[in-house]
Amino acid sequence: MSATIEQQEQPTSNSKKMLTAMVGIGALCALLIVLTYEGTAERIAFLKQEALQNAIFKVLPGIEKTRAFYLDKEGHFKPLAENQKEATVVYAGFTGQGELAGLAIQGAGQGYADVIKVLYGYNPQKEEIVGFYVLESKETPGLGDKIEKDEIFLANFKAMDVKLNADKSQLVNSVTTVKSGEKNNLWEVDGITGATISSRAIGNILNESTSEMLPIIQRNISEFKIQ
């Protein structure tokens, strides 16, 4: 680190004094930071894990264990090792008996204010979305943030029809958002008045994510095993 600092200052006559000062301060700072990091890392990791677990349990009701899988380049799901970082990760939820009960999938897309990130639960047997949770959104409080809290809106995702066609290549009915109160089919999202844009964004995110992920998941459903 002190190397980076040196480059910032031109060497002058009393450069030795400067060097000692900077190295000294650098060392002190590094010490402080590392101490804090070590002291808090565990708790932070725990809190983060807890938050994620909570979300997964929320979108996949009735599961007892989870395991993360990633999609490799050949289009297969592999268990995710600890600290491994991959682009596409899904979380499989298992019942107490170790049976696959559902998959928690992340989706993202442009909302009214910024990108919205969601996590939704997919039940591969029933071919339904069974749960929905907003991971991140900057939608307007009081308007767009109803997508996180509005009971009626969240009810859309208790049992949403996302059936694939016979050869498992695409959705039978794409997910669409309709005007508030006009929902007639199980694959439709009943919009929120005053937050049409946000609710439409959710529909789009789900539609995109399901069209892309579900065919792959269904093809490789056997790869999700608890151990």
Place this chain on the structure above:
Amino acid sequence: MLNKTLHISTSPHIVKGNSTQVIMKNVVYALIPAALFSVFTFGLSALLVLGTAVASCLITEYALCKVSGRKVTTSDYSAVITGLLLGMTLPPAFPLWMVACGGFIAIGLGKFVFGGLGYNVFNPALVGRAVLQAAFPVAITTWTDALSADRFTSIPSSVLALPFMEPVYDITSGATPLSAFKFDHHITPSFDLAFGMIGGSLGETSSFLILAGGVYLMIRKMANWKITVSILTSVIVLSGALHLFNAELYPSPLFMLFSGGLMLGACFMATDMVGSPLTTKGIIVYGAFIGILVVVIRIWGGLPEGVMYAILLGNALSPQLDQWLKPRVYGTSKKKKS
């Protein structure tokens, strides 16, 4: 006879016709037909909204002048215009207390803090509306259907909502042609658009009367026709090109022209000289900028309507336009800039 004391004034000793006050008065006249029509289509609530808007603007202007010890300027009609135009941009079932807040903001924030008439850089009525839209986005996008049967006998309960309380809607909320287009890809027939049998703000529903008022002002040289023409032309050209390219996705220029607040904006709001550039070149670019932005926001943006934002941005850009398109002073070379 010749011992009379003479007055002295400085040249020039003759002046051209219209004075500021006369211009302002005529803008009010030009707005009245469209305002009356909105009362006809939306009934009592429209009357109340317009009345409250004008009254709150006048009261605010009077109060602020008094408080700051300035000359009271309520008689120059400009606050009346601001009030009328603010009212025209609001939906008919808008709570009156919010209208009053809008009037206060329009004059206070939009005009007074800048130094009063002539010094404001943004269109006061639109500042009022922009704040209202950001503060109460639900109320300002709840539309009543036009020509409801009981419009002259009953007042929607939302209009009379208690101050600072959330309005309760007992009306069926309709869609505006623009939101119907944006969210449902439904195009309203042109006839309905032009003659106002549609939902929308008070001043969105009678494009023809507004255009007529605007033309009256332009003929009397009280509004700059170049602004209006520049806006409308750029809207027609851009949306026309898009429509030719893909008529499914992009609505026709006719729809663009007569829907939403474009006419009101182009004839009465963008033409407010206070916020527009001084030079002819600047004015034309300003108009084109507004027109293009309206189309862009309507077609690609998140919001169904963009006239208000386009005009406010045009206002913000005006000083720059004046600077960039500053005419070369006679007898100086191009390079010399200040």
Place this chain on the structure above:
Amino acid sequence: MSTVLEKEPPKKKDLSTDEFIKGLWKENPVFVQVLGMCPVLAVTNTASNALAMGLATAFVLLMSNILISALRNFIPKQVRISSYILIIATFVTIIDYVIQAISVELHKSLGAFISLIVVNCLILSRAEAFASKNTIGKSIMDALGMGVGFTFGLLCLGVVRELLGSKSLFGFQVFPDQFQDWIVMILPAGGFFTLAFWLLIFNIFKSKKTTS
């Protein structure tokens, strides 16, 4: 609240109390110096965010003032700014981890603005203008005064914005259910308007005082 502060006569004898008081009122970083405005506007959409941000800043201010004051004779002139930045960045990193360890939610709502305390001009300006020239004791008082003054400023904004924007205070509902939220207050524009509003009040108050 402000009038109460105004009436309190500065205690002449105790110099360190002076340092404390000036940050609260006469040199209030938000209302008088208008320093470090970015967090002021960005994270004051609720009172709790404002408080957390204020305290975090105050913490960094205090710790870096202490350290810089302690090291003031050791740091050569040429590298002092770099050293200050290094020290400040260290404490910001620390408070960042501490907040994460307290609550992930809170960390999320303050977002990148915790990290941005590094560049808050208030801290660097106190380091340069005060801590580098004064004893640890005085620097602590200065940092406390400025920190509390800054937190007070943030709270003034946060309270107004949260009350009007979501009818609550520190998350507890204050106004009745039917109260119409002014959503603009929690939007960026609301930040500008609220700060302008407080400065306006301040100006009116000052001009009244000078005329009377």
Place this chain on the structure above:
Amino acid sequence: MKMLNIHKDTFKHGVHPPEYKEETNHLPIRQFDFAPVLIIPMAQHIGSPSEIVVREGQEVERGQLLAKSTGYVSVPIHAPAAGIIRKIANVPTISGKMSPGIFLEVFPFSGQEVAEGMPLDLETASADEILKGIQDAGIVGLGGAAFPTHVKLKVPDDKNCEVLLINGIECEPYLTTDHRVMLEQTEDVIHGIKYLMKATGAPKAIIGIEANKMDAAEHLERFIPEDLPIEVKVVPVKYPQGAEKMLITSIMGVEVPSGGLPIDVGAVVVNVATAAEIGRLLPHGWGIQERVVTITGPGVKNKGNYLIPMGTPLRYVLDQVGISDNISEVYMGGPMMGMAVSNLDISIVKGTSGIIVFNDEDVVSRNEEHPCIKCGACVEACPLSLNPSRMGLMAKFKAYDRMAEEQNLLDCFECGSCSFVCPSHIPLVQYFRLSKSIVRKRKSAKQHA
């Protein structure tokens, strides 16, 4: 007959005030009676005032030298009538300042023959002799500025005069003096142009006339001999086409550089009445004694174009033509640039081109002033493409130096177009006049310091 040269080009911007010329433009020039006493101020031209060479009680002939020039930028003054010098005292002038002046009691029964001087033959005289002759004749610009003409005609050694522009534009409303001069003193005009061309060395002359004086243009066209390189060009009607910069742009298509003079683009501009005066006086070696003045306006009973002796008191003039009971303001010059008269004891001088009398109801200056609404009318009017709106605001906030630095204030020639169009009735020109004088004062103070 040559085809009339109708010119479509004109300068940018400008305004179209109502003309009001039809009331006097058909009225031939009439000789005005001599007033019993003529009051002749010494400061009636730009430059240093003339120095009196006569005594009180002295009898003078018409055309005799009363005062001599006191330097290069100065001209002599000649007696406008035969009479006796009654008094030499300070007299008021239109600017409000006092000036030394001569009270000349006119001999009532004199034939008023003009005393012969030193004739100047066009064929034999050199350019410098002509310039000297012009100065000796006391000639100053009759277009309004009253700047000594010989100074203007002197072409600097490093420059060339390529064209002599004769200014017959007369763009001010109401005024018709130049119009009548072109119709009635045609020969003098052409004779004067010959002198002027010789004096400046200009190979050709162009007479610029606005399209509302087609009769004068056609008349001149008919009169100009085929072999003379003199052209008549008719330009569209627009104020202030008569300003020399605008005239040069309209006719030559070039711009006089900011801060420069017409000669920088190879032109010298002379008013048509000035030319006529040169053509009339020089062959006889006379001095200037009278000039054509349009007297008009709603408050005047006998409107017309009059040949009035220099020094005739304004009070006498108004008495003779008759004025209405409710007069309110009297202007010397046109309504766009002319000055309001505060004192009727001033007299007609060489620079007086018109007298306009307004009644109470015609006066516009009492219109209430409103704030500038940024309508841009003034910007569209200013012939120099200045920004009067911005300058008006800057003047209000006393940012005079910045007006000069950023807004080219000193280029403004106070034409009044901006004030004329301003719907808020802001006295813009008045602001600019004041600002210019303050800036000039500060500049010279800085130079002296």
Place this chain on the structure above:
Amino acid sequence: MNNEPLWGIFLNACLINNFVLAYFLGICPFLGVSGKVDTATKMGGAVTFVMLISAVCGYGIHSLLVMIDAPFLQLISYIVVIASTVQLVEMIIKKMSPSLFQALGIFLPLITTNCAILGLVLFQTNKGYDLLQSVFYALGAGAGFTIALLLMAGLREQMEFAEVPNVVKGTVLTLLIGGILSLTFMGFSGLNG
């Protein structure tokens, strides 16, 4: 990890979530250096330039930190890198083009402690942009910053000669104009979606 299109990133940073008007980054120069169009232009140029360089360096640093797995050094290394690049840039410009240094010189040190720059690098890391995306993000943010600063400067120059009430003059008016501008920029929302 992020597949936003480049134009969307640019628009987002420039207009929709303008750094100054929506994220409140760089408020101090927005309030302080927006009095004159001329200086505002130069400041905007300088900030854009430094943003671009910082974004590239920040991307490099981030990759490095991921490699050595030391996330806790992120902030401190970012700030050090930004400070050094600014100083390096200053030195290079001084050598290469004294006239440019004349124009930008006074602004460069100010930029060191400008939160918009640090904010940019932090956000780009949070969003997981790759190098090209980061460059577009920086260009958008810089352009947006410049636009906001220019608009404000134009408006403030206009307000120099206005009868602004005394209690409003100065920072209050600037903030109010900033608020209205911020409202106005809301019109761009959704343009990238």
